[in-house]
Amino acid sequence: MSRENVYLLGGYQTDFARNWARENKHISAMMREAYEGSLAVTRIEPRDIQAAFIGNFAAELYCMQGHLGAFFVDFDPAFRGLPTCRFEGACASSALAALSAMAHIQAGLYDCIAVVGVEQMKTVSPAKGGDYLGTAAWYERESAGIEFPFPKLFGKLGDVYEARYGLDNRHLARIAAINYANAKLNPNAQTRDWFMDYNHACRTGQYNTAIVGRIKVTDCSQVTDGAVCIYLASERFAAEYARRLGQTPAALPRILGWGHTTAPMEFVTKVAESEGQPYVLPWTRKAITDAYRRAGLKDCWDLDAIETHDCFTTSEYMAIDHFGLTEPGQSWKAIEEGVIEMGGRLPINPSGGLIGCGHPVGATGARQLLDAYKQVTETAGDYQVPGARRVATLNIGGSATTNVVFIVGR
Amino acid sequence: MSRENVYLLGGYQTDFARNWARENKHISAMMREAYEGSLAVTRIEPRDIQAAFIGNFAAELYCMQGHLGAFFVDFDPAFRGLPTCRFEGACASSALAALSAMAHIQAGLYDCIAVVGVEQMKTVSPAKGGDYLGTAAWYERESAGIEFPFPKLFGKLGDVYEARYGLDNRHLARIAAINYANAKLNPNAQTRDWFMDYNHACRTGQYNTAIVGRIKVTDCSQVTDGAVCIYLASERFAAEYARRLGQTPAALPRILGWGHTTAPMEFVTKVAESEGQPYVLPWTRKAITDAYRRAGLKDCWDLDAIETHDCFTTSEYMAIDHFGLTEPGQSWKAIEEGVIEMGGRLPINPSGGLIGCGHPVGATGARQLLDAYKQVTETAGDYQVPGARRVATLNIGGSATTNVVFIVGR
């Protein structure tokens, strides 16, 4: 990009295994923990922060609380008067917050912005939660009266693959198993203590019930509570910050490229419009190629890892060919060849992704950016991809309606 | 501002008197009407629009629908893939969308952005709607179990004025009467066909019930459905657009200045912290003075009109001194002297404001900008302030938690 560089200065995520309703905590407590942790980790100080952008999907429904941006002001006396805003694009909410933070920095309006992604979802029954999630799709048409609208929609994504290219569910099971395996290496992952393996993912039964269509429990990301706080900064702030840490600005990760597209809301419309095209979800593909172009990448092989939006195994299956790891429809090859596993040519979701690490809806985009940051700064601990220099993230909202891609690197 | 000029190219608002639930319309229909009307009015074409930013407070609650940004994509085939986002800051949601649009334009990311503010509220009973609005405050502490949380909070604002400076409720009645009177001149105003006058506003009774504390029905803005679509644009686009209209870019209104602050969420905290200070709501004041400074205005007398956030008469009372029409606490003087009436030295809410024109929460910020546009282009019809060149808007979310001010002019 010819515009000013925007730096990513790391941050903090809460433990996605926690249940904040059981802890009797307000959603702002989760934001506060993410924020306080981020200060400790990044050594950014309250007075550095000039705005706070909050990504959240539906606290109105899950927590009966809107206006989340304003809670940030309570976290420190220095924040009185701080400009804040909440951003929403369903499951892509905090990626949108990050995009806007990038724009504000490039416009020269602010030098350092806290981007918080947050969702508290364990406040309601699974049925009610599934219904709430339905508001990320066209509720009246795609969700009302349907018990699990999103498993149904993403099951249909699998059906489209099956019809156009063929699809073997065992490849989906492999995706699930890899994400669970990676999650075991991630101390913040929701499922890190859960048992899951490929054999279990292949089997339908008491402990792996069929939800709808081809989607079983192990194909789904699970209801998760979590918050993430990361920092985006201008060149000017990054220079000062690097000095503070005794580093050079060049050592700090930045946003190398990005893509942002919106497809038509209804899944049937998406699919009807992609009929005869190489990619099932052309607008997801465009967000990816836009990001490659802006980052000056030739293709996916210029990346060292990907954090993608595996809300269901089918969405990761889609991401594999849409990122260009294989020809369209051939995602299974990358799975069979071990390309996407830790140690593979291009690991996907070293963190465990949404299936393994968890999917607190509004927090996921920020969590992906934080994990990209950790990878390129080699601070990902047990789930580090050795020597990672460039990592892509794909955060989608609805049935791949809102698509946001970032390339993070140095 | 030394940064690139951001132009405001007008737009369209729906008739705020309508009841879209009674018409059995989906919230996206309201957005669509605002959008289609805006094309007709502005002569902007679909291919001009590079992003769509949606301001909305709580469609999740009122309409069981999130992810509103994505609906814009359905409005025209040209919008497939369009970057979209929904912004939320309670009642200041669409002002926040406009602020972000401004930032994206100044960053050089987009040249022309549609900013849509929308809220459908007549879907639920008044009690339920009041409860939903409570999520704009700290729900657990300020709203849960309270029938009308916001009338209560803004009644307390009056109490603070009374305690610090004295307050005569007849001045509040005058504010209501002026807004209703102005609304009669506005063909889009919710209350344009309602009867209301100063005598009625002074009286409590069957037809003007006391809500809570000093707040009567006539002190309140009413439940409203509405959408507004406006356009913000870069210098480059404005130049081309002016050519298209046979005008010079200098004839087009632009954002001369802006202010954006967030106060602590809880009203009691706000008030406790302003104890001993001249202004009851110092962060609202700061948003205003920031906007004056950025626009290069000396004070309010450089303005020709103000569109302020009179969700209740007390909030307009507050705005009068916070904008600097009087010394702090002396708002009554401007009311008694007729300063704020049509024909006065500095008319407030020629449109009728929230009390007269209506307050579809997420649409209000955009509606204020549209009215500012109409004033400075002398297209406000019967509610035109003659010769208006500079108009300020103040949009607040929660109990003056989020504060956004714009100065629009040429």
Next chain:
Amino acid sequence: MERTIQTVAVLGASGTVGSLTGGLLAQNGLRVYFLSRTREGSQKGLEKAIAQARSEVIADNIICGDYDSMLSEAVPKADWILECVAEDLSVKQAMYERLEPLRRPGTIVSSVTSSLVLEDLPKGRSEDFQKHFLSTHFYNPPGKMSACEICGQSKTDPALVEFMADFLHRRLRRAVIPVRPTAGFAGNRIAFLLFARITELAAEYGVEMMDYLIGPYTGRVMAPLATIDLVGLDIHKAIIQSLQTHTCDALHSKLVLPDYLEKMIGQGHLGRKTRDKGGFYKRLESGQYEYIDPKSLTYIPAFQPHVRFVEEAKQLIHIGRYRDAFEHIREAKGTEAGLVQEILATYIAYSYMLVGEVTEQKYGIEGIDRVMMTGFNWASPSLLVYMLGGKEKTAELLASKGLPVPASLLEDTVWERYPFNAGRYFPAK
């Protein structure tokens, strides 16, 4: 001296029209005498006016009284005498005779009539009376319907009509429609022809089906037979008869009163005013409706019609795709679609036909547009032309239904303007 109106005497203030219109005047700061046969009647009118305003403060502007004791006080003080007494020529004329000696020269006298022949009303009155006499046809209730047709007779001072038009617009914020002195003026002339045709079709297709087909989604807040129930079948009949007698045009034959409708009136099924006996609709205690069967004149339960193109059109309207919905209606096939197309086409054809007859030619369709929107809450004829894809496509539709294609349609440009607030006329139901 500039003419001003400060004080108004409303005659017939106990009735709905008189009280609500009088209330509207009081709301707008005029001093209003509410007069009727008894003081109690006028007082009841005041209560209706207060309920309409949702405010007691308007009572400060209202003086209630009966004719005998207060006419002589009120009329000399009045700048405007608004006559809302019974729609009966002799009753009105008798009232005018009482006014003659009391009114100051130059005092405006207007009647709210629309169905009587305007020319007949002030017959026998003084020249000054006739010169200051006109019709101001307010639609009801004026708090919700802003239409006001205005019309002088042959002796009325044209400057007075202009003054009143301006006053009604500015002071009372009426949508003023200057009309020619033809029976039913513009709004009733058009609407009741359509009502008549729909009552005829109901005999064959049933009440529920016709109101389903010509439901709100076709461009009206209320379905047509339900509207007749609201108006009252007796009033409906009176208007149709008046139009039959006093008008004549190419679609005159559609102005029918089917037998079953006469029988309904005979049996006392007048509509909402005879709630227990019902009208086209009968409301059950459960809140459900039954519909009269025109053949047996008994009430039959709702069968909830479901016609595919109708439901699809409603779905498109539900998401704001109005033009797509009307393209769908225009292109739909089958008997039911034919009926909807016929009614829409008749409405458009008849409206454009009457340009120049009920309103001045120079106004084009605009006056008729305005009265249908603000008097009936119907989509205007030109708006339907817009929705149906423009005047060429509309003309084709009219021709295909055997209707005349009026020149005023072919010359019209109003439909091309983006229709402000168009969606409100198309509820998705």
Next chain:
Amino acid sequence: MERTIQTVAVLGASGTVGSLTGGLLAQNGLRVYFLSRTREGSQKGLEKAIAQARSEVIADNIICGDYDSMLSEAVPKADWILECVAEDLSVKQAMYERLEPLRRPGTIVSSVTSSLVLEDLPKGRSEDFQKHFLSTHFYNPPGKMSACEICGQSKTDPALVEFMADFLHRRLRRAVIPVRPTAGFAGNRIAFLLFARITELAAEYGVEMMDYLIGPYTGRVMAPLATIDLVGLDIHKAIIQSLQTHTCDALHSKLVLPDYLEKMIGQGHLGRKTRDKGGFYKRLESGQYEYIDPKSLTYIPAFQPHVRFVEEAKQLIHIGRYRDAFEHIREAKGTEAGLVQEILATYIAYSYMLVGEVTEQKYGIEGIDRVMMTGFNWASPSLLVYMLGGKEKTAELLASKGLPVPASLLEDTVWERYPFNAGRYFPAK
């Protein structure tokens, strides 16, 4: 040759500890023999293991059998023999005797015991046995509690302890805490002293009040007397007695078994395992709880204590202001506040006191921190020091409660680190 563990024989696999720990091994891909007195018992253990894993596939890794028919097959194949039989020295020793002729030299043998004297267990066994014998004290259920205290006795090969620590950490993802061979190791030693003190206070202040005061908000997922109910009062007594016998320190006097508690055990009020008779709590059919009155040993209804500083602290915790909550607790006045402060202070003082005794001095507080978090779901001692405002303020608190201020506290720096995931230990209840 590198040592590897592929096959494990679990002895006592019918019990909770054996089955769940065995299941954990199977989940992690080890081949596991589930052995107990009967094949049926082992099979029941397998079912528990499946329920813990929430997957039947782990059964592929598990072979069930009884000692008589399968010990001779399993033990020679096992790389590790995990003994989970009854907590009785003679039972364990008898089992070891049976193993001796079957096990290959070098095969690891570990016991899950924590309360028996480790040195006594392998007495009489071969040198190779003793060299490869250690304690691996898994906390229960291992699916939720990741703590595993590990400890050799005098003859154990230190390299083997190191190997097992590494294996438990890497392969089984245990939070491994190397401890010294003292009774109760680290976790039980600390926790049960606090339990003892709280049972003593409950005699005076009541059960409900003590669990309210020392509730989850003070840094634990479950209130203390409720935890004893879960453990079982009989087990509680056994642990306290073992600690009374085998340990001695400055706070030894707090290690009490109040009379009423002995009586409860005598009357069969053992806790959750005697659901009908209850323990400290008794669950009514309504889902409500009653609490035992230590004086009368009858159950009394809940009175829902409400102490202001407690509620305020919970409210601060509810919004994530943990340190503010603990400042509030620290500064609170009154009897109830004094009790909460005493318990927190005792916990901190005792934990830091035991550094060097239950864990190696070189680990500082970290081993104890880890076992309290991962074995009990309690906030660690150093985390409480952080929450209470640092070590100076904490030292003041300890001194004010008449407690020793351990040098290891004064030297500690662990508390200064930002505590990862701290909030999870402080539910707002």
